[in-house]
Amino acid sequence: MSTNAAGEPDGRLKALGLELGVLQRALRARGVPVIVVVEGWNASGISEAIAALLYGLDPRGVDFHAFGRPVEEELAHSFLRRFWVRTPAHGRIAVFARSWYSRAMAEMLTGIDWQARLDRALTSITTFERQLTDDGTLILKFFLQISKEEQRRRLLARERDPLTAWMITQNDWDFHRQYDELTPVIQRIQDRTEAPCAPWRRVEADDPGPAIEDVLSTVVKRLRARLDEPGIAEGRRAETLPPIGGDSPLDRADLSLSTSRHEYEHVAPECQTKLRTAQYSLYRRRIPLMIVYEGWDAAGKGGSIKRLTLPMNPRGCTVVPIGRPTEDELAHHYLWRFYQQFPPAGEIRIFDRSWYGRVLVERVEGLATEPQWRRAYNEINEMERAYVEDGGGLVKFWLEIDAGTQLRRFREREENPDKRWKITEEDWRNREKWEQYAVAVREMIARTHTPQAPWTVVESNDKLFARIKAQRTVIEYVNGLI
Amino acid sequence: MSTNAAGEPDGRLKALGLELGVLQRALRARGVPVIVVVEGWNASGISEAIAALLYGLDPRGVDFHAFGRPVEEELAHSFLRRFWVRTPAHGRIAVFARSWYSRAMAEMLTGIDWQARLDRALTSITTFERQLTDDGTLILKFFLQISKEEQRRRLLARERDPLTAWMITQNDWDFHRQYDELTPVIQRIQDRTEAPCAPWRRVEADDPGPAIEDVLSTVVKRLRARLDEPGIAEGRRAETLPPIGGDSPLDRADLSLSTSRHEYEHVAPECQTKLRTAQYSLYRRRIPLMIVYEGWDAAGKGGSIKRLTLPMNPRGCTVVPIGRPTEDELAHHYLWRFYQQFPPAGEIRIFDRSWYGRVLVERVEGLATEPQWRRAYNEINEMERAYVEDGGGLVKFWLEIDAGTQLRRFREREENPDKRWKITEEDWRNREKWEQYAVAVREMIARTHTPQAPWTVVESNDKLFARIKAQRTVIEYVNGLI
Structure with missing residues (x-):
């Protein structure tokens, strides 16, 4: 990562940060809501990538949401509702550290009917993202990809550091052991949810510096492209609706019905x-x-x-x-x-x-x-x-x-x-x-x-x-x- | 309780309900926020009193908050914050089924230093209520009082009804057994938190009908009295502040300090x-x-x-x-x-x-x-x-x-x-x-x-x-x- 001697963004990273700020102000003026989702393997550097992204943005226009362990309030509600309530207002950027994708993985990948439940969750997610993008929201999705060996190295390094050791749980190692089985599932999830207004970007993250620059430069590129689109904040045109039938429950209503x-x-x-x-x-x-x-x-x-x-x-x-x-x-x-x-x-x-x-x-x-x-x-x-x-x-x-x-x-x-x-x-x-x-x-x-x-x-x-x-x-x- | 054959409010209760609606609209127009707290012994009829109160109010101007078991989100925050975030906007009425009082009882009444902790909670509560009333909020507080014998009868009746049996827990019986020891504590809490703008009303509730009418008629009386006050929405005048001292950390600031x-x-x-x-x-x-x-x-x-x-x-x-x-x-x-x-x-x-x-x-x-x-x-x-x-x-x-x-x-x-x-x-x-x-x-x-x-x-x-x-x-x- 390009930083100066004081450990602050410099060179290319600083330039990207400045450009992010410029684009954020332009999109704000146009009222475009933006969602940036950062997903990835455990220990793939999600927090670091987001820290770099937030550094370039004006906090007055940003909402940040981290999905860790689901809290009580979340679990008392249906799958989609938890994400809908966190969607950004016009002109704001919502950054998600993990998201509906991690939730779908965590909640659907166990039990005998996991394939069916995962499919239903993916349908929900597709609907959710389509409804938002139809309304003018831009959704950018990142997946930070690290190799199994690199993940092992990072988990071990965190375990050895007293500062971070407590963060590594059995669950992390369980996921690590399933790396090879999970790989095609993740691929399938991304294929099913790829969309022009909500594209995935897979980032090779074994080397953190280039990974962070990749995330930032992709965000910059997509925000700039969005600004160049005509009618950016209008949302999609309507579909053609089939004619409605003649038979209506209204016709069967007998308004003379009464109770003494x-x-x-x-x-x-x-x-x-x-x-x-x-x-x-x-x-x-x-x-x-x-x-x-x-x-x-x-x-x-x-x-x-x-x-x-x-x-x-x-x-x-x-x-x-x-x-x-x-x-x-x-x-x-x-x-x-x-x-x-x-x-x-x-x-x-x-x-x-x-x-x-x-x-x-x-x-x-x-x-x-x-x-x-x-x-x-x-x-x-x-x-x-x-x-x-x-x-x-x-x-x-x-x-x-x-x-x-x-x-x-x-x-x-x-x-x-x-x-x-x-x-x-x-x-x-x-x-x-x-x-x-x-x-x-x-x-x-x-x-x-x-x-x-x-x-x-x-x-x-x-x-x-x-x-x-x-x-x-x-x-x-x-x-x-x- | 005065109800008609269909089980709907009638007679005096209906008249009180209509008047509540009238007062609600008048206070709304004047922008006065109102808090109604209903506290009481377990099984004293808090829900029933509140149902009757809500029946008379226009739901468009009411927020209802029930405090049961504290949820995770609440416990992650300090005592007062949980109540502050639920205070009503100008012109709205917030009705609380249990409140900071029950929370103080539940959280403070155990452990060796419970007296000190309870005192601190009461200081917090007094401050909270005073800050709100200074700003123009009207606070009405009810305590539904039933005898120990009546409470026993009601707990037993609920246990016998399959519909409500699951609601009665060991905790309810523990509280019941402590009825006599808790009585002076409750009295002390009410004495310490009695205030002209946040008065307590103790309602004898062994007989539910008159108790509900008492709550409603007291609310009506106090809302009407509030409307008759001059400058009702202005809040209190400022106190006199002592002169400020000459010594300020600002004077010690050396603006020539620098780092290379x-x-x-x-x-x-x-x-x-x-x-x-x-x-x-x-x-x-x-x-x-x-x-x-x-x-x-x-x-x-x-x-x-x-x-x-x-x-x-x-x-x-x-x-x-x-x-x-x-x-x-x-x-x-x-x-x-x-x-x-x-x-x-x-x-x-x-x-x-x-x-x-x-x-x-x-x-x-x-x-x-x-x-x-x-x-x-x-x-x-x-x-x-x-x-x-x-x-x-x-x-x-x-x-x-x-x-x-x-x-x-x-x-x-x-x-x-x-x-x-x-x-x-x-x-x-x-x-x-x-x-x-x-x-x-x-x-x-x-x-x-x-x-x-x-x-x-x-x-x-x-x-x-x-x-x-x-x-x-x-x-x-x-x-x-x-």
């Missing part, structure tokens, strides 16, 4: 008991559950949610109200803020509006571009499928009312001093776009009504009927899970 | 080795270390930080650049964002600017009111003392240069194309206020140069001297810790 007060009072207490039982069962089995509420304004989402949570223990059942995104949320992939809210194992999160805003309000109000919202159907399906396949529970409600019922409820709210705050100018404006929303709703349900995450349309002209239907749906769903 | 390139190249590599050793020692002993860099613009903070981090393993050593606060940070107590960045056990965080901005830039530029920045000296001393007493390490650097050196460096930056981005109009504007900043710096050092967290003034007219002094200070400090 008498029947409601008979059924509600029983539902409350069953909901309490359902919550405890999920908690004991450490199954997370997401309940999504979407529906027309004044369809009764809030009231239904209140009745659902009332019998539950508030420890472990949280309502997540989704409003306008914050500055920070807007600076990330739109799914990022929802991943933050995924329930940990055993807990329930009730979303009062959700990621479906992308294909409803953001579509109708022009807050998302057409390529963005068209891309979203598939992205949402992928997210939901991965979450459910990892063992999570998901219930999705669409609360359906007709335009006349909405109008009556708006007027009631205006006339009732206790409820007047609930109704705003915006509600009236949205109402004028009823037809546009109806098109968006129909398309949303058609494209995201999947076997693993089906919609339940809740006929909500009658509030008592709607509340009971939602509660029963949750109860039956949980009984099916456990 | 030859000497630097001799010393720097040795310092790098020692810094690496220091980092590993902290990591092994799980001691967190904060290094604060404050100093004049162009004093060389960035370069000094780069040289300090270069030899360190980036896993476990992070630079925290402090810039303008985000929207979310502005909506909290100004210390909140720094607590977020406190290092977990064994890690190093280097702050490039810090909480001292409150008494420097925020004071000089009028971003903090005079009562706010005058209050800050004591708040900062309390924060640093609690952190150090909990076993954390803290080094504070003031990088001192004279005005002539700053001018020369500003001009050099303007002339060097690689460095021009570093200098902005703002730097020149700040420079015009040199005298005002000098007064603020002198007062800051005088008021916050404490035995447990002393300042190190780094003479920085010569960059090589300054870098070596900073490194040696860190090395010696760590050697003194371990």
Whole structure:
């Protein structure tokens, strides 16, 4: 490595560092998020390469994430969620010392069905990286390659140094002994996850100096190439979507369905008991559950949610109200803020509006571009499928009312001093776009009504009927899970 | 409890719920943060009381925090930090199911020196609550009181119900058996932490219905009283500060100190080795270390930080650049964002600017009111003392240069194309206020140069001297810790 007498970067390394800083400022100005993943064999010099990289970067624009032993918080969540929440905001560079790749290796490479589990993890990873790069993120991936003999030398040297001896565990030697068997697995992982916007760079790292320069010069080259691309921060264009079918669960919704007060009072207490039982069962089995509420304004989402949570223990059942995104949320992939809210194992999160805003309000109000919202159907399906396949529970409600019922409820709210705050100018404006929303709703349900995450349309002209239907749906769903 | 046939809140409870909603909206509009703590004996009905409270509140303005068994992330941090990061933003209500009180009980009530440790925890708690209420937060604290016999009945009933049997552990029975010994301890804790802005309410909870109504009606009463106070969101006025002494470490700074390139190249590599050793020692002993860099613009903070981090393993050593606060940070107590960045056990965080901005830039530029920045000296001393007493390490650097050196460096930056981005109009504007900043710096050092967290003034007219002094200070400090 080119350093001066004081042990600081010099010559070529210093020049690369300066150029890194220049490129970082340019990408920041263009709002491009960058992910740099550094993977490699144990003792291959990941920390040293990253130290050199960070030396050239302005810390004000960098997030650094090291994946060591998985911590409790991580293990309480599904595979992808742990990485999604660490994706960088527009214009920031996230550097990962080990990553989803090491996690996939560590968690998938044991047990009789490891090949199948690894394949599923690789599918998840491919989806994850594609969704980010579609949104404009640049992903650079390095693998530091050392020979088996060199690894042995380094592990022994660390063991001999009292400063580092404690770092070397049996696990390191186990991996070392499997060097030859792991080599083709690593090759396969890299082949499966090679992509134009997320390329791998294999770095020969037996000699640390050139390896570090290789990492830095590759980062410089790729960042520069990215800056030269036209429309760098726009993300990918939308795919062509197949036409949607004519058959929709919406058509089967019978809005005349109703429940009498008498029947409601008979059924509600029983539902409350069953909901309490359902919550405890999920908690004991450490199954997370997401309940999504979407529906027309004044369809009764809030009231239904209140009745659902009332019998539950508030420890472990949280309502997540989704409003306008914050500055920070807007600076990330739109799914990022929802991943933050995924329930940990055993807990329930009730979303009062959700990621479906992308294909409803953001579509109708022009807050998302057409390529963005068209891309979203598939992205949402992928997210939901991965979450459910990892063992999570998901219930999705669409609360359906007709335009006349909405109008009556708006007027009631205006006339009732206790409820007047609930109704705003915006509600009236949205109402004028009823037809546009109806098109968006129909398309949303058609494209995201999947076997693993089906919609339940809740006929909500009658509030008592709607509340009971939602509660029963949750109860039956949980009984099916456990 | 007053509920209707469907098991939903009715009568008095419904009326209280509606009023809660009204008060919540009013306090939100005034930007008042509210904390509601619900404590009590095991099985005293904490969850039920909170469920009733949440039923009346709009979830869009509520954060709910349950403290069960402490999780890993929590245990890696000092006592107060875990609660600070969960304090509500302006206008939001944070509801705590158990809190710092239960944590203090659980962590302090064993071992031979439990009385001393409990006292220290209570001092921390008093400080924590006072700092928040000084800033305008309203804190309401409930203790649900049940008799020993009633607790026995409830624990037995839960054990008999297959749904809840698993919740009752040996620990619950151990606490139950100590009911009589714990009673005076709980009383003492409440007496020590009673305060006008953070009052306790003891609720007789043998009968659950009235207990829940008591909690709700007390919350309603106190929120209403708060709304009637004049200037409710302004926080407390400043205390009178004693005059500062004439003797300052700044006066002892000899700005002619310098290190030759030859000497630097001799010393720097040795310092790098020692810094690496220091980092590993902290990591092994799980001691967190904060290094604060404050100093004049162009004093060389960035370069000094780069040289300090270069030899360190980036896993476990992070630079925290402090810039303008985000929207979310502005909506909290100004210390909140720094607590977020406190290092977990064994890690190093280097702050490039810090909480001292409150008494420097925020004071000089009028971003903090005079009562706010005058209050800050004591708040900062309390924060640093609690952190150090909990076993954390803290080094504070003031990088001192004279005005002539700053001018020369500003001009050099303007002339060097690689460095021009570093200098902005703002730097020149700040420079015009040199005298005002000098007064603020002198007062800051005088008021916050404490035995447990002393300042190190780094003479920085010569960059090589300054870098070596900073490194040696860190090395010696760590050697003194371990």
